[in-house]
Structures are given as C-alpha cells and as structure tokens.
Amino acid sequence: MHELEVDVAVIGAGSAGLTAYKAARSHHDKRVVLIEGGPYGTTCARVGCMPSKLLIAAAEAAHGMSAAPAFGVFPGAVRVDGRAVMARLRAERDRFVDYVVAGVDRIDPADLLRGSARFLDAARLQVGEHTLVHARSVVIATGSSPHVPPKLGAAGELLVVNDDVFAWDDLPESVAVVGTGIIGLEIGQALQRLGVRVTLFGRGGKVAQLADPAVLAAAVGAFRQELDLRLDTELLDVRRDGGQVTIRSRGADGSERSDSFSLLLAAAGRVPNLRPLCLERTGIALDTRGLPLFDAHTMQCCDSTIFIAGDADNERPLLHEAIDQGRIAGDNAARYPDVRPGLRRTPLAIVFTDPQIASVGQGWRSLRPGSFAVGSVSFDNQGRSRVMRQNRGLLRLYAEHGSGRLLGAEMAGPRAEHLAHLLAWACQSGMTVEQMLQMPFYHPVIEEGLRSALHDAQDKLLKGEPEIEHCTDCTPGM
Numbered sequence: 001m002h003e004l005e006v007d008v009a010v011i012g013a014g015s016a017g018l019t020a021y022k023a024a025r026s027h028h029d030k031r032v033v034l035i036e037g038g039p040y041g042t043t044c045a046r047v048g049c050m051p052s053k054l055l056i057a058a059a060e061a062a063h064g065m066s067a068a069p070a071f072g073v074f075p076g077a078v079r080v081d082g083r084a085v086m087a088r089l090r091a092e093r094d095r096f097v098d099y100v101v102a103g104v105d106r107i108d109p110a111d112l113l114r115g116s117a118r119f120l121d122a123a124r125l126q127v128g129e130h131t132l133v134h135a136r137s138v139v140i141a142t143g144s145s146p147h148v149p150p151k152l153g154a155a156g157e158l159l160v161v162n163d164d165v166f167a168w169d170d171l172p173e174s175v176a177v178v179g180t181g182i183i184g185l186e187i188g189q190a191l192q193r194l195g196v197r198v199t200l201f202g203r204g205g206k207v208a209q210l211a212d213p214a215v216l217a218a219a220v221g222a223f224r225q226e227l228d229l230r231l232d233t234e235l236l237d238v239r240r241d242g243g244q245v246t247i248r249s250r251g252a253d254g255s256e257r258s259d260s261f262s263l264l265l266a267a268a269g270r271v272p273n274l275r276p277l278c279l280e281r282t283g284i285a286l287d288t289r290g291l292p293l294f295d296a297h298t299m300q301c302c303d304s305t306i307f308i309a310g311d312a313d314n315e316r317p318l319l320h321e322a323i324d325q326g327r328i329a330g331d332n333a334a335r336y337p338d339v340r341p342g343l344r345r346t347p348l349a350i351v352f353t354d355p356q357i358a359s360v361g362q363g364w365r366s367l368r369p370g371s372f373a374v375g376s377v378s379f380d381n382q383g384r385s386r387v388m389r390q391n392r393g394l395l396r397l398y399a400e401h402g403s404g405r406l407l408g409a410e411m412a413g414p415r416a417e418h419l420a421h422l423l424a425w426a427c428q429s430g431m432t433v434e435q436m437l438q439m440p441f442y443h444p445v446i447e448e449g450l451r452s453a454l455h456d457a458q459d460k461l462l463k464g465e466p467e468i469e470h471c472t473d474c475t476p477g478m
Helices: 015-025 043-047 049-071 082-105 150-158 182-193 213-223 319-335 383-387 416-429 433-437 447-462
Strands: 002-011 032-036 112-114 117-121 124-127 131-140 144-146 159-161 174-178 197-201 228-230 234-241 244-250 256-261 263-266 270-272 306-308 348-351 356-361 372-378 394-400 406-413
Touching (some): 174 256, 182 263, 244 263, 356 416
Parallel strands (some): 159 263
Antiparallel strands (some): 348 356
C-alpha cells in the first residue's frame, strides 16, 4: 500500500470540493490532494442545475406556443419531438460537463487521487485499496444522492430518480412524480408542458421551500391550474403491472384512487453521501442522522481537524452555497489551527417553475411572531404581469419593527429570480424599507410590484394600516 503525507486532503471533486482544493492550494506552502471515487463533473453540470434548466427551456418554448392564441397569435399545432428535446439536452449538458472536466485536467496529476475514501481515524484515510493518506486536516465534500423511499422499490426498473431523467433518449408517455419539492416541481411541470401526462404526489401540504401560508396557497392555486397536484396524499401501494407502475393512494379527504404510469420518478429530496466515510472512526460529534456537527461560519466539525462543505453538510444544498462553503473549508483546513469565520451570504433559493418560487433571507418559519411587519402584493393585477399574461402569484416581504430593516421574503410569481436577487442584495446591505423605496423604479416593470409591497410594509411599520388590496404600479411615480 502506497503511503502519502499531506497537509490537506479534500474528499470529493464537485463544486464544493474543487473550490476547497483551490482555496487550500492558495496557501502555497501546503501539500493538498483531491480525492474522487466517481466521475468528474459536478452534480450541477451532470444531473442538477444545468440539465434541468435545459429541460425547462424546452418546456417554456412549447408552452409559449400553446399560450400564443391568448395574444391573438396562432402558430399552428404544437408538436414536441421528445428525441430532439433530449438530444439537445444531452449535448448541451455534455458541454457543461466537459468544461468542468477540463478544469480538473489542469490540476497537477500528483494532486489527484482516484478511489473511494474512508476514515481509519481523524488523521488517516484509506483511498481504494491502494493508498493510505496521512492528513493534517480533511475537507469532506462528498455531495449528496437522491433519496428513494423504500416503498417505491416495488416499481422495479420503472423507478427512476432525477439523475436518470437526463439520460433518456425520448420522453415517456406518463410519469408519477413522488415529491413536491424543488426537483419534483421543476421536472414535473416541464414534462407536463412537453406533453407527458404527469401526476405529482406530496405527502404533506407544502411545495418547494415555501413556509409562508399565504404564498404557499397562491403557489398551489397557480400550479393546480395546469398540474395534477395531489398534496396531503398517502401512497398505499406501489406495484408493477406489466409495463406500467400502478399507484394506489389516499387523498386528504379519505378517498382512494388507483392510477397507472409509464415511470415513477422519486423526487423525495437528497441525502448526504457520508455513510461510506466511516465517520464514527473520527471521534467527531454526529447528530441523530449521522451528520457531523459543524460551525456554519468556519465549516469546522466541532474543534477537530475535519471540515465539511457543500451538499454533504445538508445545510443549504445549493451551488452558490457549496462554493462559499468550499472556499471557507479549504482555507481553514490549510491554515489550521488558525481557523477564521468566512463570508456566508444572505440565504437565497429559487425554483424555476411557472410561476417561479423564491425565498430570501429569514423565512416565515424562522421569524419571531410580533417582531416584524409583512408587506404584500398580489401579481393578479400587477401591470407588467398582466401585459405578459403572467399575472399569478404573491410576494410577501418581512420588515423588522423599530428598525424598518428588511429581514427576508417569500414569493411565487413572474420573474421571481430577478426580484429575489434585488431583495437578497438589500438584505445583505442591511437596507430598510424606506431606503429601498428611495431606489429608482422604471415603468412598467415587474419590480413595481416590489415597490407596492414595500409601500404596504412601510404603512404597517409607521401607521399599522392593513395590507393594500389593489395594485398601485399602473401609474408612474406611485
């Protein structure tokens, strides 16, 4: 067995791991190795952010043609070529993956170790059956994998996860999507708009990351206009029935249904890839789920020489968070024991459905009742939204009593990806509602809806007046 002594060992070559490696290597006197047992190319590029957006882009094109007659435009019958859709998706996906792999290829080969890693103790890793690594510090960046509830296993080969979707050669006739989180909603709506019969099953009453009951109700109402969305539904039985999978379910009203589909897509979230690491040998504290306890500002696991970053820590499983965490973890691993807090930005999450969903800063669930005012605006009569026939959804922002500072927001509505960035920047800058209202607003734009919500919040902060009932952005300068 080959033995290797290093300052920092990074386990995992995804977004967090690559960033951690580069951060550690910026300390030029440190010996760093990057360990990977699977294929190169990040989750985002291979089976996450980018291929899902390629599928959504195709769905938006098809939906745009279907919706055109409402504007007096008649493009003719819409025909979706599933093979062409998936061929473009895979080709573009491969370009993104190749770009990531090209970056790995530029790494000094002496710094790369191929094989699965497991801890022998806090300072020793065995990689495959060929290398023993002695490391002063370790960064865990092993990512996550789709969670498949055991009951779904009865579907056999007709059971797929989101990773499998992007390897399809063609679109199926029908899909049952189990899970109404971000992955289930994005893929489910995209497939529906591409002509696939889709039913989404949710064990609870939530969609995506929404906690604000008013925004949640608006989002559910909008999705149900086009999707077979079954919330608060229990799956009683899953079985193979010839070339189909049959699902028997019970709804919130107690009624039972039986439906058959070509495929069953498990979209019940993701779990950190930690079990093969044998973390129990390290002596670090683990929670009841087997996840390491860590400091979210230093990424250090308790006071150990082990750091964690990205989806592996299950804190905020998003690309931009993985990169920030990787940078902090890699830097601190290299400078250990001089561990320092790093920059953690205002939380920001976006779901690329229609309407889009976004949450910023402190969400509804984390706020202390009575400590904040809510500014609200419906997009039903918002000027630019009506012009585009995208007038669905609700924005609710939260401002602190006393200071007037923006704390966060949840929304479902048009162009939420852009509104969310404005709100995140305002939160991170510590802006108040009054300061935000001093910013320029063009007319007519979606952002005027944000201004209406800010006016509503300001009224409540200063006067305790009720929420506005009508849109005020159809006249410039309001």
